[in-house]
Amino acid sequence: MKTPNIRTKQKIVKALKDYARTMEEWVHPIDKIKKFRPSAANSFLLGVMFDRNIDADKAWEAGKWINDSLGEPDDPSALWKALVKMDRKRLLGFLRYGYGGKSFHRYYRTFADQLPRAAEHILKKYNGDVRQIWNSRRDVSGVREALEAIPGIGQALSRMAVLILARNYGLLGGRAALPQLDIKTDTLLMRVFRRSGLIPPRGTDQDAIETAQKLAPRFPAVLDGPAWEIGREWCYPRNPECKDCPLTKVCQKIL
Numbered sequence: 001m002k003t004p005n006i007r008t009k010q011k012i013v014k015a016l017k018d019y020a021r022t023m024e025e026w027v028h029p030i031d032k033i034k035k036f037r038p039s040a041a042n043s044f045l046l047g048v049m050f051d052r053n054i055d056a057d058k059a060w061e062a063g064k065w066i067n068d069s070l071g072e073p074d075d076p077s078a079l080w081k082a083l084v085k086m087d088r089k090r091l092l093g094f095l096r097y098g099y100g101g102k103s104f105h106r107y108y109r110t111f112a113d114q115l116p117r118a119a120e121h122i123l124k125k126y127n128g129d130v131r132q133i134w135n136s137r138r139d140v141s142g143v144r145e146a147l148e149a150i151p152g153i154g155q156a157l158s159r160m161a162v163l164i165l166a167r168n169y170g171l172l173g174g175r176a177a178l179p180q181l182d183i184k185t186d187t188l189l190m191r192v193f194r195r196s197g198l199i200p201p202r203g204t205d206q207d208a209i210e211t212a213q214k215l216a217p218r219f220p221a222v223l224d225g226p227a228w229e230i231g232r233e234w235c236y237p238r239n240p241e242c243k244d245c246p247l248t249k250v251c252q253k254i255l
């Protein structure tokens, strides 16, 4: 595979941005702040925690389900208090069978350990109201650090969370925060970044983050959604469907 020059990489970025505009789920950054209701904030945080190795829609659904089952609409701390109080065996059973007889997540065992610890942290640090993590704050890195201090939320998930908070809810400064929002590196995105030539075949997550910062400085995370979706819809691990892929004219794997 050729090593593309900067102009070629810019063309790849343009193709990703062009595809982004056609995506059904594309979200334009909003200007007006949308505030979270207490219960929605808890569902959001749980959805962020669960968004690993399962479909994103399922993660958000699972977050809402746990919050609806254990929380109270107007008392944000009720959910976390309930999680702290439940003994591990009962919590494990709830996570294993409570979701209409199914487990709510493939890592339900891991979450049986992490959720009570996360709840303890949230009660201690934020009095049970997770909106304190992001409300009236503009320092994206500080909010990311606060999110990463919660058991179950690592760097990739904190990047995703701040992207949603700023872009979809106008929080953290809204549009002003866009240059600080990075891509969330996962298998799908990395495959597209490597194959298309945006980063070398053995390029790392950090290479991908820095490349997005360099080539899309006004909003690095704009490349996140399109690369992820192309990875899911066309750029399969084997037999990618290059002919129909939105990057077909610029991708270095096939040029």
Ligand code: SF4
Binding pocket: 192, 195, 196, 230, 234, 235, 236, 240, 241, 242, 243, 245, 246, 247, 248, 251, 252, 253, 254
């Ligand atoms: S053109 Fe082919 S290899 Fe390149 S990103 Fe699309 S599916 Fe993947």
